[in-house]
Amino acid sequence: MHPLQFDGKADAWLRQRIYYAVTNRRILILRRAPSANFTSIDLERVPDVQLTGETATRGTLRFGASASPYPFSRMNGWFPAFDPVPQFLGIEQPRRVFDLIMKTRRDDARAGRSPSAA
Numbered sequence: 001m002h003p004l005q006f007d008g009k010a011d012a013w014l015r016q017r018i019y020y021a022v023t024n025r026r027i028l029i030l031r032r033a034p035s036a037n038f039t040s041i042d043l044e045r046v047p048d049v050q051l052t053g054e055t056a057t058r059g060t061l062r063f064g065a066s067a068s069p070y071p072f073s074r075m076n077g078w079f080p081a082f083d084p085v086p087q088f089l090g091i092e093q094p095r096r097v098f099d100l101i102m103k104t105r106r107d108d109a110r111a112g113r114s115p116s117a118a
Contacts, residue, residue: 014081020088022097024104027063029086039086043105051098059094061101062087 017033027046029039046063053059063086081089091097 015089018081018089020091022101022104025108027086027101029088041086043101044108046101046105049098049101051094053094058090058092060087060089061091061094061098 014031014033017031019030019032021028025043027039027041027043029041031037031039041063048063048065050062051059052062065085088094088097
């Protein structure tokens with residue numbers, strides 16, 4: 001194995017060190033490994049939300065366009081935990097989280113709220 005390639009165990013290890021939250025204004029992602037990184041995205045500024053169901057109870061939410069035409073391929077050592085596009089990977093009840101995000105965005109749009117009002 002090439003030193004820069006990782007197996008599925010490494011990807012799973014990385015995923016276990018990523019935490020997600022949705023507030024009434026933001027999407028929050030805390031990555032604890034391999035280096036600490038905190039991402040906060042205004043719900044109103046998310047260009048695109050994509051829901052991909054891995055099973056009926058687990059799935060992934062991507063917040064932005066895919067950089068690759070094959071976003072979930074494992075070709076060339078690519079793993080979802082290293083994707084630069086912010087995402088909630090393999091979460092439980094992805095449809096419920098997706099619906100919550102979309103409802104919050106619609107409610108904010110109806111109320112005329114902007115991200116700067118947060």
